[in-house]
Amino acid sequence: MAITETDAVIIGAGPCGLFAVFELGMLNAQCHLIDILDKPGGQCAELYPDKPIYDIPAIPSLTGKELTDNLLEQTAPFNPVFHLNTRADALEAMDDGRWKLTTSTGDEFITRAVVIAAGGGSFNPRKLPLAEAGRYVDGKGLSYAVRDAQAFSGKRVVIAGGGDSAVDWAVALTGRAAHVTLVHRRSEFRAAPATLAKLQSLMEAGQIDVQVGTILALHGEDHLQSVELNTPAGAIQLPCDELLAFYGLVASLEEVSSFGLTMRNGRVAVDTSNFETSLPGVYAIGDITDYPGKLKLILSGFHEAALMAHHAIQRIHPQARNTFQHSTTAMQLRLGKEKTTC
Amino acid sequence: MLITVVDQQGQAHQVETQDGTASNLMELIADANINIRAECAGGCVCATCHVYIEESALPLLPPPAEDEECTLDLAYHVRANSRLACQIPVTNLPAGINVVIAPDWQ
Structure with a gap:
């Protein structure tokens, strides 16, 4: 029954949730991830770990497991905290504008940004x-x-x-x-x-x-x-x-539907300029969203994570200057690597 | 060319196989606005486009790959004539066959 205060809570540790850690991390936001499965990777790890994926830009082919492993390596510098075998059960607005998220383990998370990256929903046994x-x-x-x-x-x-x-x-x-x-x-x-x-x-x-x-x-x-x-x-x-x-497992949108978000075609409706839902400070990215022109592609989810992060950071760190950084420079600082000479 | 699709309520629909852009039987059924869950959208990982094919038409279809068999293992009401609709190319559908969508289950 722990209470955790953190910058952002991400529901779903699939590819979009993991990349959200990277994008938020680049903007100095600390993330906790909640996932009902016993491992990160979502559908990629659970449904098709050995199947090849061909549509990740600049990577001609890799498996669901390789994609997950690569994303975990990519997000490791930002020290995400994983809460596995855990379901996000209830979301409650607090008087100070923050959100309180309660999980199936009874733990509570207090945060300014909730990111729903739950794909097809929470996986439960058939x-x-x-x-x-x-x-x-x-x-x-x-x-x-x-x-x-x-x-x-x-x-x-x-x-x-x-x-x-x-x-x-x-x-x-x-x-x-x-x-x-x-x-x-x-x-x-x-x-x-x-x-x-x-x-x-x-x-x-x-x-x-x-x-x-x-x-x-x-x-x-x-x-x-x-x-x-x-x-x-x-x-x-x-x-x-x-x-x-x-x-096997079947995905359910039951919990997310109970959060009081505006839905669209059974998915979460979002503003495509920032991927905010109808609730301020609650974002949705990846397959769980629906908007005109939506494509259920991993690469679309990555793009959605970037736009979400740049908006969410204004809630998380309102005083900080939201400067756009190229990863080449920012990651060199973070990973402590020598600057390459031209 | 028409085929018959029986939905989960037992209602039969005549579906034209040549007109649309569907590449497989699952898409054909969905495009005809007949309810078929097809959760993974054709990825052969979820077994929610499970259908029964008229027995006499089974030999006319390409046999299921091991991948399809493994995914069918996740379905419940599996019979000898069970197939996943997403794995049957529209071009292989024999004229006039009867396809029944298997019961949905959670």
């Missing part, structure tokens, strides 16, 4: 689309993430999904759980080669069962007792104490 699923969450047998691996000790665990999370946890919980069954719609899995090899050896040793199929229904009175599957051989019932469902 829920099982079964009417009865809601009855089994909160400790009654159905989870979408592992908070405490101890909770699975001695349990009959069914893990649904075919990606990294499903395979990683199937391997990790083997030995701890009484039994692990991995349920997937096909027999191919996508995970790191070493993990896939481990899965294969655990399957051959009979320590993990892999069942091709999809979940049809959940059964149990007060707590999950079995999972009904549709398999190539017909419907079957699997006894189950704990079901872990990993169907």
Whole structure:
């Protein structure tokens, strides 16, 4: 429940949020970043870390992970503070013109500039689309993430999904759980080669069962007792104490929508001369914005970050002279490098 | 050339495949103002343009790449005739086929 006073708070540590750190940092503003994911990079790190991106100016091709790593290196001199696994929940105007942002961890940030760089919204696990699923969450047998691996000790665990999370946890919980069954719609899995090899050896040793199929229904009175599957051989019932469902993440604009901002086509409306929203001192950049001619490109988000920073700095440091500096000079000073001679 | 697209409310729409500028089935559906979420806008990373293709037309389409299969793993109501609409080029659409948009889910 910490209270932090800072120059700017950036919601979303994707490419636009990270570049906002650079632009604000060049103008001597200190930034804190809040992101619901467990790592910086946003969609680039979560959805397509290994996929190539071809439309970053002067970089013919790089992957989502490389883009993130490069941005982290580029912003490191400005010492951004990351608050990961954290959701921005509420925004409240203070009497002195500043904003108070409250997060899912109960922490509060007091700031003159809030920058919403939340892309498609906050990422949450996709829920099982079964009417009865809601009855089994909160400790009654159905989870979408592992908070405490101890909770699975001695349990009959069914893990649904075919990606990294499903395979990683199937391997990790083997030995701890009484039994692990991995349920997937096909027999191919996508995970790191070493993990896939481990899965294969655990399957051959009979320590993990892999069942091709999809979940049809959940059964149990007060707590999950079995999972009904549709398999190539017909419907079957699997006894189950704990079901872990990993169907990836879905973006939600629920929290941002609650901030009281004027929206446009379901996105945040902004003034394109400075990327301020309908609330003074609250800015929005990147995919979360909508304005005439908007393009959802990373390079557009970078441009939006620059215009935002030059306006926001007048709120953050009203007395300071907002001089435009070429990065060549400013970064040499910051990085302590020798000035190049011409 | 017309195809039939059944929306998430079960209503069938006749969609002309040749007139517009859509390059893939997802864009074609969206351009016809039929609701399809397509969150990643064709990047093959979100599985929210999940559709069912009429069984008899499946062999006429280019088979799904591994990338598409991996993204389909994120969808729930996946069947043997599931495809991601963003991965099916308009030029490959057989005339008269029936496409059903899979149920949306969070």
